[in-house]
Amino acid sequence: MIATQPTPAPVDTTGADPAGDPGWREIEFRILGSVEVVDSTGVVELSASKVRTVLAALLLARGRVVSDSRLAVVLWGDDPPVTAAAQIQTYVSRLRSKLAPDAEIVRQRPGYVLRVAPDRFDLVRFEQLAAHGRDALAEGRPAEAAEALRTALALWRGPALAGVTEYLSDAERPRLEEARLAALGDRIDAELALGQHGRLVVELTGLVAADPLREQLRGQLMLTLYRCGRQADALASYQDYRHLLAEELGIDPGRELQDLHKSILAAEAALTLPATEVRLPVGRVPAEPLPARLPPDVADFTGRDREAAQVVALLRSRADNGGRRLACVIGGMAGLGKTALAIHVGHLLRSSYPDGQIYLDLRGAGPQPADPAGLLATMLRALGVPPPDVPASMTERVQLYQSRLAGRRVLVLLDNAASEQQVRPLLPESPTCAAMVTSRARLAALEGVPLIDLDVLEHVQALELLSKIVGAARVAAEPESAVRIVQLCGHLPLGVRIAGARLTAKPHWRLARLADRLSSQRRRLDELRIGDLEVRASVALSLQGLDDPARRAFRLLALLDAPRFTVWTAAVLLDVTLGTARELLEQLVDARLLDVAQADGASQARYFFHDLVRALALEHAADEETADERYAALDRTFGSRSGPGPQENG
Incomplete structure (x- = not known):
């Protein structure tokens, strides 16, 4: 149950002066409780649950297009009325009249997009505060972490998405509730680090009673009880949990909880000492390990054992490595599980790098990749450098970063890199450290850093992943349907994961x-979406950075209903020279939007789309190319086989 918190007052981030502007209106969007729009006069009346549902769906899309078919599903489920399109237009029209001029709903085929400042959305503020608190806790600032996390949790006014249809709430509420519980767990960790265990006993006892299978809460309650001098109660709580797991799930507690139980049983002195903030002079190596900052391992990690063993072999620190850099790049198209593999390997290597593991998201697939200078500042703070001592210049930051790593055994995970220029300053030079880089780009210009290129899952591996997500019994009951699902997902891990998540959310x-x-190509990308996971959005990020000719090539090449095509075919279709066609194809290959098959004996490379990438390209072709342009491209291709063909441009 969520305790009702006082609603925070809206914060003015616009710089407008309500006293000096009689037309001034501050607006705020809320979904962490009942779905509401609040302005300077109070709550804006939204009249009906379906209007609130459309608003919530647009807000949750974070500026992305919400298709008409998606809106129909969240409004009426699998049985929309014949008047669905007209009703959606009515609901959008009502919202526009309520929100203007502070927010704009734009028609952008195949749906609508809501344009609103992110700081006006309570979920965005919650996520920002929770992330700040999580980072502060990892960096040894528990007081700052506790304050940020308390502020984040105060934004919750009750169960999220109250007042919308069950179709939307059932799909989205579990993810939001999980985020709230994660922030709650971090807040309790911060308060435990501050020695506030005395006032946490009652709260944790209630939380465990409400969610008895949540292991993190159980461990926090055991530690709290022990620090309050109640060792017997802490041990009894563990035994209750062990019996509950055995009866309901037939499993044992996790390794961390078992280790905590042993420590409490042995009354280890370290358990009574709350963590304290560590501030080290610049250049001083800490005597204790640095905080581990890897994200949690993927519980259902599947199908990459060979690649994981390869990365572990590359990065296992050895005294005889000859001073060479220990690093590798994990590459591949969107949705292949590059990050999941890197995180899994990071956990496998923790004992080899006991001085710390650092994770950074470089945001390389987004519109604004992270600045290396800012990333270095984050790294230095993680390595114990107080913020005032972080140098201003890039050169000095690099020098200090490398000096802090010298002689240490630290693992660095640079996730979602954009380019070699972004990565180079962040790679450790010390042979005792190691780095993993994930990227859609191949980053071939990084000297001495091998590339491990991922492909889609093998058929058996894709079925295993689906089975782990939905349960072996459901897959065994419908084996042929399971095969169809993974095939229609193109064996792409992200697609299989989303399909599995949808089935888990719909046990009936x-x-x-x-x-x-999924069998309808027109609807397939609409189906492969749940919560914040979406194949369409993930793949579409790869289009950023392409120029107009390459985008046009992406759209038109998808019209070829053929498993493979040559550069000659592409040149005819695009009405360009062979040289230009070859350059456009290579741009798409570099962006991971096309793959290259083995060249044949005549050295003629053949190109092909992944099925889900082609589905996205066909959507763009339908939206951005006229019917005449599409027909003309196909007519050039299939009507020109006896003609002279395209020419090289030298």
Whole structure:
């Protein structure tokens, strides 16, 4: 149950003066409780649950297009009325009249997009505060972490998405509730680090009673009880949990909780000491390990054992490595599980790098990749450098960063890199450290850093992943439908994961039902979306940075209903020279939007789309190319086989 918190007063970030502007209106969007719009006069009346549902769906899309078909699903489920399109237009029209001029709903085929300042959305503020608190806790600032996390949790006014249809709440509320519980767990960790265990006993006892299978809360309660001098109660709580797991799930507690139980049983002195903030002079190596900052390992990690063993072999620190840099790049198209593999390997290597593991998201696939100078500042703070001592210049930051790593055994995970220029300053030079880089780009210009290129899962591996997500019994009951699902997902891990998540969210669905829905190429990308996971959005990020000719090539090449095509075919279709066609194809290959098959004996490379990438390209072709342009491209291709063909441009 969520305790009701006082609603925070709206914060003015616009710089407008309500006293000096009689037309001034501050607006705020809330979904962490009942779905509401609040302005300077109070709550804006939204009149009906379906209007609130459309608003919530647009807000949750974070500036992305929400298709008409998606809106129909969250409004009416699988049985929309014949007047669905007209009703959606009515609901959008009502919202526009309520929100103007502070927010704009734009028609952008195949749906709508809501344009609103992020700081006006309570979920965005919650996520920002929770992330700040999590970072502060990892960096040894528990007081700052506790304050940020308390402020984040105060934004919750009750169960999220109250007042919307069950179709939207069932799909989105579990993810939001999980985020709230994660922030709650971090806040309790911060308060435990501050020695505030005395006032946490009652709260944790209630939380464990409400969610008895949540292991993190159980461990926090055990530690709290022990620090309050109640060792017997802490041990009894563990035994209760162990029996509960055995009866309901047939499993044992996790390794961390078992270790905590042993420490409490042995009354280890370290348990009574709350963590303290560590501030080290510049250049001083800490006597204790640095905080581990890897994200949690993927519980259902599947199908990459060979690649994981390869990365571990490359990065296992050895005294005889000859001073060479220990680093590798994990590359591949969107949705292949590059980050999941890197995080999994990071956890496998923790014992080899006991001085710390640092994770950074370089935001390389987004519109604004992270600045290396800012990333270095984050690294230095993680390595114990107080913020006032972080140098101003890039050169000095690099020098200090490398000096702090010298002689240490630290693992650095640079996730989602954009380019070699972004990565180079962040790679450790010390042979005792190691780095993993994930990127859609191949980053071939990084000297001495091998590339491990991922492909889609093998068929058996994709079925295993689906089975781990939805349960072996459901897959065994409908094996043919399970095969269809993974095939229609193109064996792409992200697609299989989303399909599995949708089936988990719909335990009453047969697998055949989802397989049938995925069989429509026109609807497939709409189906492969749940919560913040979406194949369409993930792949579309790879289009950023392409120029107009390459985007046009991406759209038109998808019209070829053929498993493979040559540069000659592309040149005819695009009406360009062979040299230009070759350059455009290589741009798409570099962006991970096209793949290259083995060249044949005549050294003629053949190109192909992944099925889900082609589905996205066909959507763009339908939206951005006229019917005449599409027909003309196909007519050039299939009507020109006896003609002279395209020419090289030298």
